[in-house]
Amino acid sequence: MEYNIDILVAGCNTSCQHCYVNGGYEKIMSFSDYQKCIQKLRPVFEKLNKSCSFTLDNELYNHPQALEILQFTHQEVHDYYYHHGSTTGIALMKRKDKDDILSLLVKYGTPYAGLTFHGGKKHHNEIVHNEQGFDVLKETAIYLHNKGIKVFLSFMISQYLIEDLDAIDQLLHEIPYDDFFFVIPNFMPTTRMINYQKLRLAHEDYPILFDFMDQRHIDSSEIKKQVTNFNEKKILASLSEEYLKDFFENEPKQAFFKVDQQLNFYYGNTGATSQLIGNLNDLTSEEILQSILQAKPNYYDSSHIHLKNYSYDQLFGLTPSDKNYVYPDIASCLYYLLLK
Numbered sequence: 001m002e003y004n005i006d007i008l009v010a011g012c013n014t015s016c017q018h019c020y021v022n023g024g025y026e027k028i029m030s031f032s033d034y035q036k037c038i039q040k041l042r043p044v045f046e047k048l049n050k051s052c053s054f055t056l057d058n059e060l061y062n063h064p065q066a067l068e069i070l071q072f073t074h075q076e077v078h079d080y081y082y083h084h085g086s087t088t089g090i091a092l093m094k095r096k097d098k099d100d101i102l103s104l105l106v107k108y109g110t111p112y113a114g115l116t117f118h119g120g121k122k123h124h125n126e127i128v129h130n131e132q133g134f135d136v137l138k139e140t141a142i143y144l145h146n147k148g149i150k151v152f153l154s155f156m157i158s159q160y161l162i163e164d165l166d167a168i169d170q171l172l173h174e175i176p177y178d179d180f181f182f183v184i185p186n187f188m189p190t191t192r193m194i195n196y197q198k199l200r201l202a203h204e205d206y207p208i209l210f211d212f213m214d215q216r217h218i219d220s221s222e223i224k225k226q227v228t229n230f231n232e233k234k235i236l237a238s239l240s241e242e243y244l245k246d247f248f249e250n251e252p253k254q255a256f257f258k259v260d261q262q263l264n265f266y267y268g269n270t271g272a273t274s275q276l277i278g279n280l281n282d283l284t285s286e287e288i289l290q291s292i293l294q295a296k297p298n299y300y301d302s303s304h305i306h307l308k309n310y311s312y313d314q315l316f317g318l319t320p321s322d323k324n325y326v327y328p329d330i331a332s333c334l335y336y337l338l339l340k
């Protein structure tokens with residue numbers, strides 16, 4: 001088993017429509033609480049060794065003491081920290097100490113960042129709910145590249161992205177990057193994601209994207225495989241006891257936990273209204289360790305409903321939506337069809 005702990009040290013500058021963790025403007029965790037949290041977790045990390053790692057969410061750069069947090073993290077628990085690198089750039093670009101932060105990323109061997117675009121300026125800003133979103137993301141790419149940070153771009157596939165493929169083409173000529181990817185958003189049963197469904201791309205709309213990619217010699221093999229296998233009709237046609245057994249048995253052997261800004265420790269993914277285990281102020285490191293060791297995988301668990309609670313018959317009775325939407329995995333598709 002692999003164990004992942006998400007420590008919520010600060011909120012986001014955006015509240016993206018496609019966000020399955022319901023990210024937004026949240027309070028920060030005080031630096032002294034962060035120190036307490038790491039001191040409590042360090043013996044747990046050491047016992048679990050490399051099977052346990054943690055990351056800092058949602059956007060570390062919103063924390064006034066981001067620099068100290070990074071320094072402390074690497075001094076104390078370097079081997080267990082996972083730097084996800086995602087940024088909207090909005091907080092980072094306003095910081096006076098941004099050069100120092102980037103120097104630390106280089107020093108600690110994490111000189112990379114992930115920037116996500118949803119389409120041209122109007123559509124991107126609408127999805128992330130921030131009028132500065134698109135322009136700042138472009139500036140951030142240029143700034144990071146000039147400072148020697150690797151820039152990875154994600155293009156989140158939606159109706160908007162398809163409408164704005166010319167803008168994406170222009171973007172690829174305007175800003176520096178080390179690599180880029182087209183990504184099919186997942187689905188989790190949250191209000192935000194239900195609203196985002198109207199922008200999800202249907203199976204019949206994908207050839208436009210394939211043409212765009214093929215004309216530019218962009219490898220489309222992985223996306224094509226997902227579109228073929230994970231559209232609603234194909235998944236429903238494939239459903240059988242064996243298919244579902246195989247799907248549940250092959251759930252990644254990972255369990256997610258989170259620590260919120262008040263040091264509450266939960267079993268469950270960041271976005272999930274997950275199960276409270278206790279507060280790190282009250283739990284001993286040994287109790288934290290035991291609760292982690294008892295955990296079952298929860299990779300496919302969501303906020304309100306859990307696929308594993310449905311019988312095979314209930315899942316066999318599902319029908320496709322009016323659109324034949326495409327998902328990155330089976331779980332996303334089943335969640336939506338259960339909910340619609």
Ligand code: SF4
Binds near residue numbers: 058088
């Ligand atoms: S997608 Fe990322 S930046 Fe956007 S709201 Fe969610 S956590 Fe925040």
